[in-house]
Amino acid sequence: MGIAERKIRQKEEFRASILEAAWLQVLSDGWQSLSIRKIADAIEYSIPVIYNHFENKEAILLEFTKEGFQKLADTLLEVKSRYSNPSEQLEAMAHAYWDFAFEHKEYYQLMFGLGIPACEMVNQIAEMKLMTSVMISTIQEAIASSNNTETNYFLKYHTYLSILHGLVSIEMIQKVGKPDPEKKMILQDAISGFIKSLVIN
């Protein structure tokens, strides 16, 4: 009964080839110009086959959104593991976040920008919760080893993420290509201020 298994495998490969073709499209022309038709063209199949594997175009985008959050969460975890002090961790994670955003610009724009993440959808992306939990746990640890252990960790998490996302997106809006390396000073400035107010209070 290897037939059924082969079919599943083929279906999986097909699905992967759709995503791969889509990703190549995105890399060369950006999200805006990704189209079902071009994907179909690239994989040399007719259009409707794509709908056998993805409910609609948004489902394809969702796949990449998940991938993006997964990658970001992994990166943050890895970076965090290189330090023991929560403050150092938060700082290193901030830099890693920045680097991720510009090294994987396409992912980042989908994850936060273009997405106009359809309302409830956001909360249903498990991979996003992963990123959230990495950040929150580190902030909790920082608070635990601080002067004021009564600090609202959720509020601080929200502040942390907002500062990071604000820095990144303002930079992305203004500059086009490479991220001005000087701008990392701004990141450093903002994030060290945040950390200081977090642990010293």
Added chain:
Amino acid sequence: MGIAERKIRQKEEFRASILEAAWLQVLSDGWQSLSIRKIADAIEYSIPVIYNHFENKEAILLEFTKEGFQKLADTLLEVKSRYSNPSEQLEAMAHAYWDFAFEHKEYYQLMFGLGIPACEMVNQIAEMKLMTSVMISTIQEAIASSNNTETNYFLKYHTYLSILHGLVSIEMIQKVGKPDPEKKMILQDAISGFIKSLVIN
């Protein structure tokens, strides 16, 4: 020779009616579903007339982007004038910025979000420079009356704007309708930390 003047006036009115119809569309269905055809339908003219008044769809969006930055700049100036202390001004402006974003969600999303402001375009929006200059001047004043007058004002402006935009856009992504009033605590937290590090250092 009142004919030429009447013609100019009519052209102006026509242009205004296009913008008005577009704005109603946006208010009821959002930017994503704004279309030239619907505008033409609303003003009861054929499609190509719109291209006599606007080069393309983006030009219409640009008009609203300018309007948005103008309104925001006006608001910031007005709020600033109610205080004399730069720190108080920066704090009040931060709250005004937040309020503007959610009271004029459509404008804000166009100004910063969807816009994917076509590269150079951003620097050519005079109204945006207006907003920038209001913020920068206040920060300069805060620095002047601080401990460390050597602080890089441009870096601090960038940080200020990034914090604000980050807070707003993270909130907009997560919540759909009304802005959680509790979230203003986060704004307060982040901005008072910023101001403290700006004037005390």
Added chain:
DNA sequence: TAATTTTAGTTAACAGTGTTAACAAAAGTA
């Protein structure tokens, strides 16, 4: 005023988009 030019506005089309219903062909099962 009549003829001519300019302007304003229309229809119809082009080249795209996402999505789906109806059908044909291939593959698996009895």
Added chain:
DNA sequence: TACTTTTGTTAACACTGTTAACTAAAATTA
């Protein structure tokens, strides 16, 4: 081999922005 299921295709629908070609109205000139 005959039947059923899966797989894939064609062709269409309902949209999108944009523009070329044409007509009708208005303004200008002779």
